[in-house]
Amino acid sequence: MMLLGLRGTGKTVLLNEIGKIANEEGLLISKVEAPEKESLARLLYPEMRKVMRSLSTVEAARQIASRGLKGLRGFASIFKIEIAGVEVGVEAEAGLADSGDIQHDLPDLFEVIGLAAKAAGKGWILLIDEVQYLSETDLSALIVAIHEMSQKNLPILLVGAGLPQVARLAGEAKSYAERLFLYPGVGALDPASASQAVEKPIIDEGATITLEALDCIVNRTKGYPFFLQEWASIFWNNADGQEITLDDVNRSYAETLASLDGGFFRVRIDRLTKAEVQFVKTMAELGEGPYAMADIAKALGRSQSSLGPTRAKIISKGMIYSTDHGYLAFTVPLFAEFMQRHS
Ligand SMILES: Nc1ncnc2c1ncn2[C@@H]1O[C@H](COP(=O)(O)OP(=O)(O)OP(=O)(O)O)[C@@H](O)[C@H]1O
Ligand SMILES: [Mg+2]
Structure with a gap:
């Protein structure tokens, strides 16, 4: 499931609540937030290690989990993740999660975790916040891994949360992502x-x-x-x-x-460069939105194509997104009014 919504609508609150319920149900839980410019391998490594170590204490899952820990050793070394303490002595298992291609290695590790969890009569729920900050390669790897878990009927669940563009990003990464996930919208309250x-x-x-x-x-x-x-x-x-x-x-x-x-508003705008601020200011001056790219270009006296890079940067910073109809909209509710107050 991917919870999608604008800034400040309650996605993180919901994710935490789902984690709490999962915990009460006895699932293993990992919650991470995708930071900008950090690899998924690095983000998930400590979580996968924690889950495998926890599963390795269950007799029925011990063997599978210890194989998983070996896989994780190879994974850490190929993705250049520093390891500490006990893992240093663990030998990697050749051929398991050590190809260096995250789209192969992540599903490998998920499969071992899934098998161990199944043997232990457990499940693992992975909660990932701010999914829009994952790179396309990482998002693809995650989708492939979850797809395989669902096909192999292994007990691993993903609940992600992010800005509305996540649906499109996931679809672009893997076209079947559209059918793989539910995309509940988290918006204003009635x-x-x-x-x-x-x-x-x-x-x-x-x-x-x-x-x-x-x-x-x-x-x-x-x-x-x-x-x-x-x-x-x-x-x-x-x-x-x-x-x-x-x-x-x-x-x-x-x-x-x-x-x-x-x-709330200031921290968003402070992340933009001068040219980017000019762009969003121009959007806000056009009214409430969504905004047609042609109108923005016209108001700025520029060509649409010359604005492409600026537009892309503001999207990647999570300030605006492109709607289903190709219009631009702010990811922060009532942002146009804020800009108007300060122009
Ligand atoms: N169910 C709720 N009941 C009461 N207050 C809520 C609820 N959901 C959200 N809120 C309020 O809205 C605030 C923002 O929620 P949250 O941080 O989950 O938003 P978000 O969608 O994760 O935003 P962002 O995209 O900026 O991370 C919370 O701090 C809380 O004050
Ligand atoms: Mg949040």
Whole structure:
């Protein structure tokens, strides 16, 4: 499964919750976040090692798992991953996960883990956040590995989370990825859920909030979880009575905006170069979006092709993505309004 959604919509929160449930169900869990410019081999090596070592303590799985640890030894050396302590003495097994091609070696290791887990009567769930930062080769390897696990009916599950472009990236990496994964969208909350998210914690604290106050925050945040969280936290701290009123909510709006502008929005824009900022500024000036590339080029007085590299860089930084219809959109909710406030 790949959870897809804009920034601040609750993907990481959901991933953690899935991990918690899996833990209660007795599964082995690994949770990693794909950083920009780090290889999947390096990211997963310690997790695979941990899982194999844990499985090697189960009698029925010991032999398979120790073969896996040998495979991992070869894997570490071919992918130049530093190893420490006990592994130094482990001999690699020739031909297992040591080709240096991640698309072969990762499925090899997953298979051994899957077989060991099956023998142990266990399952392994791998949670990967920020999937859009994986390189195409790494994403392909991951897809191949999961595909093989599902075909061989081995107990390894992947739950990924990332920006909306992950569906396209996965499809481009392997066309069957479209059928391999479910892609639930994680987006703004509907009005009833947004109201509940704000009201329930207030009631749990023995206070109340008026209906008009609730409506105001739900409407103006458009139900985006992070904005609800931020605004509610600020008016909660500022309100003095037992009942939160529309006035309390309104009085905290400026502080909420300032906090979002200085944090949530600012950190995104600070990662862009001057030319990239110009590009997103121009997008924001065109209104709410999504935006046609032709309109952006026209507003900038440039040709579409000359803007290709800038566009690609901003996408790779996770600031914008290309929609199903080839339009560009911001990955951060209400980003156009932020830019307009600061232009
Ligand atoms: N189910 C929920 N109930 C209450 N608050 C939530 C829920 N989901 C998300 N939030 C709020 O939204 C915030 C953002 O959630 P989260 O960090 O999971 O977003 P994200 O989709 O991972 O964002 P990013 O793409 O920036 O990593 C949380 O810190 C929390 O305040
Ligand atoms: Mg997140």
